[in-house]
Amino acid sequence: MAFDADARVDLGRFWETIQTSAQIGEGRPGGLARLTLTDADRQMRDQFVTWCKQAGMDVEVDELGSIFACRKGSEPDLPPVLVGSHLDTQINGGRYDGIAGVLAGLELCRTLDQLGHQTKRSIVVVDWTNEEGARFSPPMVASGGFVGRYERDWIYDLTDDEGKKFGEELERIGYRGSRKATGHAVDAYFELHIEQGPLLDAENKQVGIVTGGYPSHGMRVGFTGQTAHTGPTPMDLRHNALVAAARWATAVDDIGWEFAIHDGKATAARLVAWPNKAGILSDTSEAVCDVRHPDPITARVMAEKMRRAAFEAAARAGCEAVIHDEWKWGGDIFDAKMVDGLRNHAKRMGYDWRDIQSQAGHDAYFMATRYPTAMVFTPCKDGITHNNNEHCEPEDFEPGLNILLHAVVERADR
Known part of the structure; x- marks a missing residue:
């Protein structure tokens, strides 16, 4: 059965998950200090896993601690469509950077459940470990490991300022999984993220279609x-x-x-x-x-x-x-057909959008080196990010969420 062209996410439900996340690992007023592999990170991971299991999704954790929550398709042997970002934050981070992308994936799966639509391919929502690199440098090591850029044991040996090792901290918080970090079949990868820049807000654009990265x-x-x-x-x-x-x-x-x-x-x-x-x-x-x-x-x-x-x-x-x-990282790395698909959905739904380049690093950069990948940007007030004053309103996310919903379903129903 064709997917309903008028389908929309439940914005209130999505915002509730954002608000719950904002209470875990609080930092300066209004912000978060949820560094990777800390107790706060564990608490947020536990919450995310609980939400996913409540939605009937199968959850796996790989050797690098990344969480994969699968909503099975009607043909589960086909390579799945991945949707994700990260739940860790900077030491003075905001409530939305990365977090919105993971919870967007959860929300679109909840929406599909509500609508009773089973996609042909499975949809897998991903929380990548250590995107920020705030505690263990470099950033994006788990997505880099997923595509084979970094070796597992090299990542395990990374140390923080106190001399604690990545692998040991992964074990300590209980998220050193058994799923292999590399060698997985993936049909495509989507990532929603706040822009982390001022263009969308300054131009009063509702959504940005990311064409590549600096x-x-x-x-x-x-x-x-x-x-x-x-x-x-x-x-x-x-x-x-x-x-x-x-x-x-x-x-x-x-x-x-x-x-x-x-x-x-x-x-x-x-x-x-x-x-x-x-x-x-x-x-x-x-x-x-x-x-x-x-x-x-x-x-x-x-x-x-x-x-x-x-x-x-x-x-x-x-x-x-x-x-x-x-x-x-960076360059013109995103899949042209997927980018066109995002544009088409933005036009069809009547959103005010623009093409945009990403100026920050994202897990999507590593994923694009191996799999078809695309990104959606949502506005944030004045482009303030990596700061406790990072600010978004619920309506800032609605266009991006709905475009993501339809683009993911279109890809997963192939």
Whole structure:
């Protein structure tokens, strides 16, 4: 039976799940601090699993802790359609970043149950582990592991600032599953996300159809120097690793300003050092920086400047630099037919939409390297995100939710 073209999600029910999530792992007023693999993350995972089981979905957890909730299709042996995002947040995160995408998948399955429509292919709602990378760097490691970009044991060995390992924390919260992280057949992947930028809100657009992502390059660099007394040690004999990392951070910021006229951006996101105490020079440090630009060639130029700047900063501080990790994502990576399908549903339902590029990283980027993938953006007030003042109203989500519903069903009924 053909799916009802007038079908719509239950916005109130979706908003209730958002509000329940907002009470788990509260941070600064109005925001969340639900870092991955913490007790708060476990509590939210438990809530999500409960909701999925109440909806009659089969739940599996893979080796990297990602949760897969399956609403079976009439031909369950066909590769499924995946819908997902993440439930972890930044240390000063908002209530909607990533979370809305996971709960959107849950809501569309609930809507299909209410309508009594069984899709041909199964629909699987996914919560990816550690999308943010706020506790364990780099970000998006679970979706990266899913497509084979990262090895499982390499991910398990990632450590946080307290020296706790990813694999051990996964075990501690009870979400180290038995499902293999790689090698799964997938028909397509959809992700709904708040824009995390100001364009939709400023232009009063109801929804954004994501055509691709800003090409982005990131690096985690370690600097090695030598401890010494801050008083008597001559300047020419100092090997201050903190200074090396700080010089790199400011050099990367300068790269961003150099290319800012054409919307280039560069970020020094993190700097740690040891001992990092008064009276002593630090002998180790680590920094994480990234660059991004709408033009892929320019983005590569910026990345090369960033790479050279790391070694120049080390040399000026009398230290050594080692690139411990680097990553890249973005570009015109999304499936053209799926993007067209989203546009068509937006037009048919009369929503005011626009094409848009993503400027942030998403699990969809890794998924697009292996499977047909598309994204939907919903507005957020002034584009404020990764901040406790991140704000959306229920109606901000309704167009995106309904477009997602029809696009997923159309794909799953193939």
